[in-house]
Amino acid sequence: MTDCDTLAALERRVLWLASWTIHAANHLRPADDLDVKVGGHQASCASMATLMTALYFHVLRPEDRVAVKPHAGPVFHAIQYLAGRQSRAQLEAFRAFGGAQSYPSRTKDKDDVDFSTGSVGLGVAQTLFSSLVQDYVRAHGWGTDRPEGRMVALVGDAEMDEGNIYEALLEGWKQGVRNLWWVVDYNRQSLDAVIREGLWAKLEVLFANFGWDVVVLRHGRLQEAAFAEPGGARLRDWIEGCPNQLYSALTFQGGAAWRKRLLDDLGDQGAVSALLERRSDAELAALMENLGGHDLPSLVAAFEAAGENDRPTVFIAYTIKGRGLPLAGHKDNHAGLMTPAQIERLRAALGVRAGHEFDPWEGAADPAALDRAAKGAPFFAGGPRRLTAPAVPVPAALPAPDPRGKPLSTQMAFGQILTEIARTGGPLAERIVTTAPDVTVSTNLGGWVNRRGLYARDTMADTFKAERIPSTFAWEFSPGGQHFELGIAEANLMTMLSALGLSHQINGVRLLPVGTVYDPFVLRAADQLNYACYQDARFLLVGTPSGVTLAPEGGAHQSIAPPLVGIAQDGLAAFEPAFADELAVILRFAFDYIQRPGDQAGDKAPDPRTWLRDATGGSIYLRLSTRPVEQPGLAMTPGRAQAVVDGGYWLRPPEASTEVVVAYTGVVAPEAIAAVGRLAEARRAPALLAVTSADRLNAGWSAGQRAREAGEAGALGHVERLMAEVPRHAGIVTVCDGHPAALAWLGAVAGHRTRALGVEHFGQTGRIADLYRHYGIDVDGILAAAGALTPGRPIRIPA
Numbered sequence: 001m002t003d004c005d006t007l008a009a010l011e012r013r014v015l016w017l018a019s020w021t022i023h024a025a026n027h028l029r030p031a032d033d034l035d036v037k038v039g040g041h042q043a044s045c046a047s048m049a050t051l052m053t054a055l056y057f058h059v060l061r062p063e064d065r066v067a068v069k070p071h072a073g074p075v076f077h078a079i080q081y082l083a084g085r086q087s088r089a090q091l092e093a094f095r096a097f098g099g100a101q102s103y104p105s106r107t108k109d110k111d112d113v114d115f116s117t118g119s120v121g122l123g124v125a126q127t128l129f130s131s132l133v134q135d136y137v138r139a140h141g142w143g144t145d146r147p148e149g150r151m152v153a154l155v156g157d158a159e160m161d162e163g164n165i166y167e168a169l170l171e172g173w174k175q176g177v178r179n180l181w182w183v184v185d186y187n188r189q190s191l192d193a194v195i196r197e198g199l200w201a202k203l204e205v206l207f208a209n210f211g212w213d214v215v216v217l218r219h220g221r222l223q224e225a226a227f228a229e230p231g232g233a234r235l236r237d238w239i240e241g242c243p244n245q246l247y248s249a250l251t252f253q254g255g256a257a258w259r260k261r262l263l264d265d266l267g268d269q270g271a272v273s274a275l276l277e278r279r280s281d282a283e284l285a286a287l288m289e290n291l292g293g294h295d296l297p298s299l300v301a302a303f304e305a306a307g308e309n310d311r312p313t314v315f316i317a318y319t320i321k322g323r324g325l326p327l328a329g330h331k332d333n334h335a336g337l338m339t340p341a342q343i344e345r346l347r348a349a350l351g352v353r354a355g356h357e358f359d360p361w362e363g364a365a366d367p368a369a370l371d372r373a374a375k376g377a378p379f380f381a382g383g384p385r386r387l388t389a390p391a392v393p394v395p396a397a398l399p400a401p402d403p404r405g406k407p408l409s410t411q412m413a414f415g416q417i418l419t420e421i422a423r424t425g426g427p428l429a430e431r432i433v434t435t436a437p438d439v440t441v442s443t444n445l446g447g448w449v450n451r452r453g454l455y456a457r458d459t460m461a462d463t464f465k466a467e468r469i470p471s472t473f474a475w476e477f478s479p480g481g482q483h484f485e486l487g488i489a490e491a492n493l494m495t496m497l498s499a500l501g502l503s504h505q506i507n508g509v510r511l512l513p514v515g516t517v518y519d520p521f522v523l524r525a526a527d528q529l530n531y532a533c534y535q536d537a538r539f540l541l542v543g544t545p546s547g548v549t550l551a552p553e554g555g556a557h558q559s560i561a562p563p564l565v566g567i568a569q570d571g572l573a574a575f576e577p578a579f580a581d582e583l584a585v586i587l588r589f590a591f592d593y594i595q596r597p598g599d600q601a602g603d604k605a606p607d608p609r610t611w612l613r614d615a616t617g618g619s620i621y622l623r624l625s626t627r628p629v630e631q632p633g634l635a636m637t638p639g640r641a642q643a644v645v646d647g648g649y650w651l652r653p654p655e656a657s658t659e660v661v662v663a664y665t666g667v668v669a670p671e672a673i674a675a676v677g678r679l680a681e682a683r684r685a686p687a688l689l690a691v692t693s694a695d696r697l698n699a700g701w702s703a704g705q706r707a708r709e710a711g712e713a714g715a716l717g718h719v720e721r722l723m724a725e726v727p728r729h730a731g732i733v734t735v736c737d738g739h740p741a742a743l744a745w746l747g748a749v750a751g752h753r754t755r756a757l758g759v760e761h762f763g764q765t766g767r768i769a770d771l772y773r774h775y776g777i778d779v780d781g782i783l784a785a786a787g788a789l790t791p792g793r794p795i796r797i798p799a
């Protein structure tokens with residue numbers, strides 16, 4: 001066990017290294033790197049140095065996982081460095097290209113980051129969902145060879161304003177979350193301002209209401225000892241009543257200012273005056289700064305006491321932003337940087353020689369003892385923290401629903417395919433875990449849930465079933481269930497997918513997460529989705545219903561922009577199929593694709609057929625619809641299946657004489673097919689392109705161009721091959737139930753004039769026919785566009 005003197009010496013090294021890392025990034029780089037100063041770190045780091053020293057060098061265990069608040073990144077890297085897990089070169093390149101990241105990053109940092117942070121609030125929720133996932137995994141009998149870990153979030157007090165934290169809190173309460181610590185760095189400062197008075201009391205009540213243990217770390221040992229002296233009670237009352245702004249301001253001004261103010265306020269009270277007089281200015285400042293979050297013995301004792309049980313616990317640790325630095329307490333310190341003169345004074349105080357700033361134990365009395373303590377800390381004793389799990393085999397084909405001549409929607413097909421997987425069982429079925437924010441039935445997961453059950457740590461019977469009341473859905477919860485039912489909070493869905501989708505690396509157990517959401521609400525949780533992808537979590541996201549095609553369901557539920565999200569979101573391959581057999585092929589691909597090894601471990605070479613870096617894998621987004629459409633009755637040949645995955649295929653190929661091409665994606669297939677039939681009357685050899693993934697076509701196009709620019713003469717993306725078949729004089733009409741920009745770029749691939757049809761305005765309700773007409777994505781709209789775009793006989797409209 002590391003004693004508190006050793007921890008205190010480690011803390012000094014942590015504070016120095018973090019401060020120097022930031023200073024070096026600002027002052028020691030070539031001049032052209034200094035165009036933007038690196039703010040937002042120094043004061044936050046000083047606030048967190050004590051807390052993080054106690055946690056990483058004493059309290060945490062190898063199985064614990066931590067989300068470090070973004071601006072404490074340099075403290076994290078310094079700790080990793082002292083433990084031998086981070087390189088000096090990375091610290092020296094802090095915030096430079098390829099160097100240690102500003103905010104801890106699972107994917108971009110080279111040391112072992114458990115959870116990325118940056119967009120405040122998200123890492124906090126991630127720890128909660130990761131804890132639920134750990135329970136899920138163990139409830140299914142997996143991963144029991146490892147001890148249970150605790151999920152820990154280090155949270156800023158202003159970060160607690162983020163709403164997603166409370167959405168997660170509520171869900172955690174419902175699901176009986178445990179093994180979770182949130183440690184609030186209660187420095188009473190945000191970026192702009194000083195925090196409202198009494199926030200801690202609100203948090204205390206709130207968390208207690210949700211069944212959490214609340215530990216307020218207000219005073220350190222020095223303060224507690226002073227409170228025990230004559231007059232100490234008055235001092236305590238003064239400290240506890242002192243407004244945040246004043247406490248911060250006095251901290252900034254130091255010992256003499258403290259004395260003056262305290263004497264002014266309490267000085268006539270004999271015993272208090274004596275208490276103050278017994279201390280020098282420096283001692284008085286140290287006393288007043290000795291808050292709970294800066295007192296190693298208090299922190300260690302509190303964490304150890306809480307570690308006795310698995311209850312969710314919030315620690316409100318009083319700290320001082322910038323503590324130990326000349327920036328301490330100043331309300332403008334968020335982006336504050338120490339001047340070269342100030343860092344020189346800190347250097348002198350800590351006994352650091354010039355030129356030895358990055359030496360791990362420079363200035364330490366007993367370097368060998370510190371080295372042993374740092375590297376031997378339990379947290380670092382468990383070897384690599386990132387686990388692996390073998391891929392779950394995926395069958396060569398998934399069962400495509402048999403429409404038997406009946407129209408079918410992609411959402412119905414999705415439900416049927418999953419139900420069939422549930423029925424046939426096997427490894428794929430075992431590892432799929434579904435989740436939805438109160439849209440399980442309405443996104444067609446009901447069949448799957450009927451067979452696989454809902455998950456909960458405790459069994460809960462379906463009362464309707466027990467009472468023999470007929471119902472289509474069995475709603476039984478058990479530890480073996482495979483559906484996580486979430487409340488209506490799309491942010492929680494995405495964070496849950498992020499947690500489920502990292503299980504192979506966090507728990508060493510592979511899960512295949514499938515989350516469904518009404519497509520418009522992808523945007524409601526777009527930042528959480530981005531966060532999940534940024535961490536390289538692996539999942540399938542199914543947006544359904546989508547577009548204006550949900551028609552009478554209400555204009556307020558329409559999605560216009562998600563196809564563009566599908567194109568733009570890094571780490572997410574988006575598909576928008578029209579037909580059931582396409583969906584079956586895409587789903588099979590998806591279950592395989594989400595298990596591929598990623599950028600860090602995987603083969604980074606692009607596939608020469610498409611120029612997509614498919615070997616690395618990623619997550620999948622499917623945009624589906626509730627509109628039944630006639631199935632084309634085509635065979636699913638290997639060639640068509642490959643093209644469906646690559647992003648598109650010719651339903652009617654172009655010829656040398658082709659004058660117009662209609663390219664569609666998704667649910668508007670019937671309109672596109674009918675329009676091409678009609679066009680044949682007025683234009684030569686109209687062609688029809690089925691786009692199953694605008695995202696993958698677009699990505700392959702960009703990659704092909706980049707490769708050619710880099711000298712790979714033969715590089716061609718799939719869409720470039722498709723468009724090469726279209727004669728130069730032909731025009732292209734694109735159509736989709738979403739923003740027209742999703743397909744408008746097709747014309748640029750090989751230089752064809754293009755008219756892009758789609759939806760640009762939000763909120764009309766009506767029948768599908770009304771809306772398609774209104775937005776011009778019906779047959780007449782396509783014909784009108786084709787007529788205006790290409791020369792030739794007038795086209796008869798309406799049909």
Ligand SMILES: Cc1ncc(C[n+]2csc(CCOP(=O)(O)OP(=O)(O)O)c2C)c(N)n1
Nearest residue numbers: 044118119120156157158159187189190191
């Ligand atoms: C979602 C999001 N919004 C805004 C920011 C910009 N930002 C970074 S830190 C911060 C304030 C943080 O205050 P607090 O959480 O109290 O941490 P401290 O500055 O005290 O270390 C803000 C607004 C961000 N990183 N993420």
Ligand SMILES: [Mg+2]
Nearest residue numbers: 157158189190
């Ligand atoms: Mg703060």
